[in-house]
Amino acid sequence: MGGSRAAGELLPGTWFRGRWLPWLLLAPQLVVIGVFFLWPTLRALRDAFYQGDAFGLSEEFVGLRHFAHTLGSAEYGHALLLTLAYAVLTSALSLAGGFALAVAVEGLRSGRTLFRTLFLWPYALAPAISAALWVFLFRPQVGLGAGLLEHAGVHWNPALQAGQAQALVLATTVWQLLAYNFLFYGAALQSLPPSLLEAAALDGARGWRRVRDVIWPLLAPTTLFLVVTDLIFVLFDTFGLIDVLTQGGPDNATETLVYKLYEDAFRNFDQGAAAVQSLLLMLLVTVLGVLQLRLQRRRVPS
Amino acid sequence: MRRCVRACLLMAAIVLAAPAHAARVQIQFWHAMSGELGVEVQHLVEGFNASQDRYQVIAVNRGNYDQTMLAAIAAFRAGTPPDIVQVFDVGTATMMSARGATLPVYALMQQQKLPFATNLFIPAAASYYADAQGRLLSLPFNASTPVLYYNKAMLARAGVAPPTSWAQMGAAGTRLLAAGAKCGFSTGWPEWIQFEQFAAWNGLPYASGDNGYKTFQGVHLLLQAPAFEKHLGDLAAWSRSGVFRYGGPESNALPLFINQTCAMYMDSSSSLAAIAGGARFPWGIAPMPHAASVPGAPQNSITGGASLWVMSRVPADHLPGTAAFLHYLMSAPVQAQWARATGYVPVTRGGYDALQASGYYRQNPGALVAVQELSNKPPLPWTRGLRLGYLPQLRQIQRNALEAVLAGKQTPQAALKQVVQQGDALLQRFGETAGGER
Numbered sequence: 001m002g003g004s005r006a007a008g009e010l011l012p013g014t015w016f017r018g019r020w021l022p023w024l025l026l027a028p029q030l031v032v033i034g035v036f037f038l039w040p041t042l043r044a045l046r047d048a049f050y051q052g053d054a055f056g057l058s059e060e061f062v063g064l065r066h067f068a069h070t071l072g073s074a075e076y077g078h079a080l081l082l083t084l085a086y087a088v089l090t091s092a093l094s095l096a097g098g099f100a101l102a103v104a105v106e107g108l109r110s111g112r113t114l115f116r117t118l119f120l121w122p123y124a125l126a127p128a129i130s131a132a133l134w135v136f137l138f139r140p141q142v143g144l145g146a147g148l149l150e151h152a153g154v155h156w157n158p159a160l161q162a163g164q165a166q167a168l169v170l171a172t173t174v175w176q177l178l179a180y181n182f183l184f185y186g187a188a189l190q191s192l193p194p195s196l197l198e199a200a201a202l203d204g205a206r207g208w209r210r211v212r213d214v215i216w217p218l219l220a221p222t223t224l225f226l227v228v229t230d231l232i233f234v235l236f237d238t239f240g241l242i243d244v245l246t247q248g249g250p251d252n253a254t255e256t257l258v259y260k261l262y263e264d265a266f267r268n269f270d271q272g273a274a275a276v277q278s279l280l281l282m283l284l285v286t287v288l289g290v291l292q293l294r295l296q297r298r299r300v301p302s
Numbered sequence: 303m304r305r306c307v308r309a310c311l312l313m314a315a316i317v318l319a320a321p322a323h324a325a326r327v328q329i330q331f332w333h334a335m336s337g338e339l340g341v342e343v344q345h346l347v348e349g350f351n352a353s354q355d356r357y358q359v360i361a362v363n364r365g366n367y368d369q370t371m372l373a374a375i376a377a378f379r380a381g382t383p384p385d386i387v388q389v390f391d392v393g394t395a396t397m398m399s400a401r402g403a404t405l406p407v408y409a410l411m412q413q414q415k416l417p418f419a420t421n422l423f424i425p426a427a428a429s430y431y432a433d434a435q436g437r438l439l440s441l442p443f444n445a446s447t448p449v450l451y452y453n454k455a456m457l458a459r460a461g462v463a464p465p466t467s468w469a470q471m472g473a474a475g476t477r478l479l480a481a482g483a484k485c486g487f488s489t490g491w492p493e494w495i496q497f498e499q500f501a502a503w504n505g506l507p508y509a510s511g512d513n514g515y516k517t518f519q520g521v522h523l524l525l526q527a528p529a530f531e532k533h534l535g536d537l538a539a540w541s542r543s544g545v546f547r548y549g550g551p552e553s554n555a556l557p558l559f560i561n562q563t564c565a566m567y568m569d570s571s572s573s574l575a576a577i578a579g580g581a582r583f584p585w586g587i588a589p590m591p592h593a594a595s596v597p598g599a600p601q602n603s604i605t606g607g608a609s610l611w612v613m614s615r616v617p618a619d620h621l622p623g624t625a626a627f628l629h630y631l632m633s634a635p636v637q638a639q640w641a642r643a644t645g646y647v648p649v650t651r652g653g654y655d656a657l658q659a660s661g662y663y664r665q666n667p668g669a670l671v672a673v674q675e676l677s678n679k680p681p682l683p684w685t686r687g688l689r690l691g692y693l694p695q696l697r698q699i700q701r702n703a704l705e706a707v708l709a710g711k712q713t714p715q716a717a718l719k720q721v722v723q724q725g726d727a728l729l730q731r732f733g734e735t736a737g738g739e740r
Contacts, residue, residue: 055403056379159550250705268695
C-alpha cells in the first residue's frame, strides 16, 4: 500500500479532484452500516436503560436496573459459563479433527478429491438442517443413532438427561465445524512451500515428527484464523442448531448466551433484558475481534 | 426504444389496474396456522370474500404463534399494524395490558351494530378472553384442551380401562409394564398440561387474584399446594419405574405414542389429526385423569389455542370490513366447518349445535371429549383461565422444574418453591408495567 502520497495529489490516471467523490462512493456502504449496524446498536443501547411494554405504548427510565438484574442473575452466569465451555470444547475438538483429517487426506496417494468432497458436505448444510438430521437420528425410540445407543446399553433420553442433551449439541456442532476447518487446513497444506517439507524430509523428519515440528507451526496463521471464526460461529450461529435440537433444555442445560437472548427478546418480550444481553454479546465479539487483529499482526509476516 | 414502450405499457397497465383492486377494502389478517390448518384458514377467508363484494380479507401466515405475535407487535410499533392478528392463549395478558394497541371486539361489534354477546360462545372458550365485566376483548377462534389418547390394543392386552384418576393411571401403568409395554404414558406440552390444566381440572387456583383475572398487581403463584407437590412426586416416581416417560416440550413426545412405545399420551385435542395420520393401531380418546384426593375434582378444563385481536391505529374505513369478517367467522356453518376440518372445539353454541344436529359427535365420539371437559362444570372464578404476564417465561420455569425433578436433581418441594420464587418476581415486574385495576 502506498500511503506516502500527499493528500490531494492525483494518482496517475485519476480523473476527479475534490473531496465529495470519495464520500459519494462510500455512501452506499455508509448507509448500510448506519441503517443495519449503528442505528440498531444505538437503539439497543437506549433500550437497555428503559422498562416498557411490548407495544412501546409506555416506558420509564430505569437506569442500570436491567444491567444489575442480568449480571446478578444465576441464569445468566450459568449461560455464560456454559457458552464458554461449549465454545472452547467445540473449537478444540473440531480444530484437532479438521487438522487430522486434512493431514491424512493430503497424504493420500489417490482418492484425495473424493475424500475432500465427502468431508466438505456437512459445511454445505445450514445449521438448522444438519440439526434436523441429527434430531431424526437421535430421537429416542425412533432414530437410528438412538437405537444403536440403546443397543449399547445407554438409556438414551436427551429430553431429560442434561449430559446427553449437551453431548448431542456438542457432537452436531463439531460435525458441522469439522468440515469448515478441514477445508481451510486442506487449502493451507496445499500452499505450504514444498522446499521446506523436502528439507525436513532430508533431515530425517518423518510422520508425526514432521507434522508436529514443521507442518503445525507453519499452519499457525490458519489455526489462529480458524480459532476466531470457530468461536464466532459457536457464539452466534449455533442458535438454529440449538433451537432445533433441544430448545435450550432440559432445565436450561443447553441454553447458551445467544439462545437466552432469543428467548428473552422474542418469546418473553423482555426488551430491556434482551438489549443488555445483546450489548454484552457485542462486547464479547469486539474483544475477540481485537484480539484476532492484534495476534495476527504479531504472528503473521506481511 | 421498443423495450421502453413495453415497460411503459406495463407501468400504465399496473397504474390503471390498481383502482380495480382498490375498490374492495383490503383487510390484513395475520395468523399462525400452517400446513393443513393454514389451508383451512384460507378456506374460511375465501368463503368470506366470495360472500360479499365490499371487503377483501388477505390472510397471511406469519410463522408460529411466537413469530406471529412478534410480527404484529413490530408492525404496530412501526405504525403499520395488521387489522386482525391471531394471538395464542399465553399472549392474552400481554395483549390485554397493552391498552391502546387493540380495539376490544365487543366495542367494535357495538360500534358496527352487529349482533354480539358473550353468551353466544361456549362459556369456557369465552371466559379466557373476557374482561372483568364479562365482555369479550378478542374473538375466540381456535380452541382446544388436553385429552388422553390411548392405544386400545395395548390397554386390552394389559386388561386395563382408560384411567379416570391419577391413582388409576399409576396402577394401569404398572400393569401395562407387566404386560410387556415399554412405557405407560407420556405427555405433550408438559407445563401446560401438568401444571395449568392440572390446576383447573382439579379446581385448584393457579395464582392469587383468581389467576390474575382480578388485577395484575400483587399476583403470586399458588403452586406450592400439596396437590401439585404430590403430582410432581408421582410423575418422578413413575418416571423412575417406567410408567411415565418424559419426551420433551411441545408435542415432541408424540412419536412415543405413534410407534407404540407408550400406551397412553396426553396432548391437545388439536393433535387429533396428527395422531389419526400416524397411528397404525386402534386408538381412543378419554378425558384427562383427575386427582381423586381433591374434593370436587374433576372441575373443568381451560381452553388453549388462540383468539383474534383487532388492532388499533388502522384506517377507520377498515373497521366495518373487520367486523363483518369476525361476524362471518362466528356463524354456525363456518364454526361447524372449521371444527370438523381441524379438530378444534367449536367456540360458539350455534356451531356446537350444528355439529350435534349433523350427527358429527355420534360418528366421532372422541371429538366430544374436549367439549365435555371444557363444560364439565360451570367454571369457578379461578378456573376460567390464566391472565398472567410473562406467561411464556412462567411456563419455561415450570418445565425446568419438572425436568429437574424428573432427572432427580431436585425434590418436588424444592422445585415448586423455586418456581414460585422466580414466578412471583416476574409477576411483580409485570404488575409494575401493566395498567392498573380492571
